[in-house]
Amino acid sequence: MDTVFAHFSRYISLSDTLKTELAAVLTPVHFSKGELVLDAERTCTRSYFILQGMLRAYFLKDGKEITDFFSAEEEWCNSPKSFYTQQPGEYYLDAIEPADAMAISARDLVSLFDRFPEMERYARLSMGTVFGHLMERIASLRFTSAKEKYAHFLQTYEGIHHRIPLGMVASYLGITQETLSRLRADR
């Protein structure tokens, strides 16, 4: 639980009351490697704060899995639109490594937003961080060669990139695995 608190503390100061409330609604979950965390057919009712391991979000295009993002230690993972609207979304979530996480339901989160203004602030600020990453990614997807895209990926996922299978990286970058493989071999 300390890890979760430490994360929140990067954005807001946590009162004891809020700590207690958070502890009450965060439940530990485990996913084994390859396990489907969320099926796109279903609504994403919970958000996962990852303590250990890695989850991935992907969608299907022409029957193929297109990876959209990876979430590792000390990050939240959910199907954003689905979690926000509480309607089924387009994303599948799966565990590409065995994972331990703390889960919070959308219901409980909304209740916290209603009772703790600092939770609103936390959400606004942490969202801002992710927002910046999305904008950088958009920039890196346009007018850049496959090599530049890969370089940007290595930078963004510095420290975890080696834990991600090549095929998933390729679809994340919007290039084929063949191209990425050649790129790594430097040709």
Add this chain to the structure above:
Amino acid sequence: MDTVFAHFSRYISLSDTLKTELAAVLTPVHFSKGELVLDAERTCTRSYFILQGMLRAYFLKDGKEITDFFSAEEEWCNSPKSFYTQQPGEYYLDAIEPADAMAISARDLVSLFDRFPEMERYARLSMGTVFGHLMERIASLRFTSAKEKYAHFLQTYEGIHHRIPLGMVASYLGITQETLSRLRADR
């Protein structure tokens, strides 16, 4: 001012007190066509709620302007990272149409966040909307033909796309203007 209030009301209910405070810190500004609203060398100290006209954010790559987004009526426009961190960012903002807007300073906004929890909520929720657009855009930039990208643009900027010069659309999409021109002529 009514237009601004109506916009806020889509996310939160505005108390009279908050209305008064907002009215006190929002100042009308006008930009003539082609005017530089923000130089990337400077910090973005104000955010603009557009009443009429269109602003655009772009950055320079190899000396060329790469358009990153357009903001039109009833939308906020600023250099996100710069406005958030109060440090110079990479974006230039300019008016691609004569524009009337209401400006709020980062300073005043922070003060509102401190005193009105509902402002935090507004920010969180409205940010969520933009967040969704960014993710869709990322999806549309990968594994899609130039034609598909353009179709997505027409959908995203439905109702305003005809007001945007072709060259800016091209750099927004990450394709050359020649390709976009041929695309429109349907070849």
Add this chain to the structure above:
DNA sequence: GTAATTATTTGATCCAGGTCAAATTTTAAC
């Protein structure tokens, strides 16, 4: 440990969209 499955690499070929160049149309300035 061995077989089966899945991931990665390598090779050959092809095309969407880039680049460079120039003509034409539109817009702005005076």
Add this chain to the structure above:
DNA sequence: GTTAAAATTTGACCTGGATCAAATAATTAC
């Protein structure tokens, strides 16, 4: 209006990365 400047279109050509196919390596299951 006339001229200049900017935006858009058109043409010819070329290349990065896609596609298709098959070999090799690495994991996983039993």
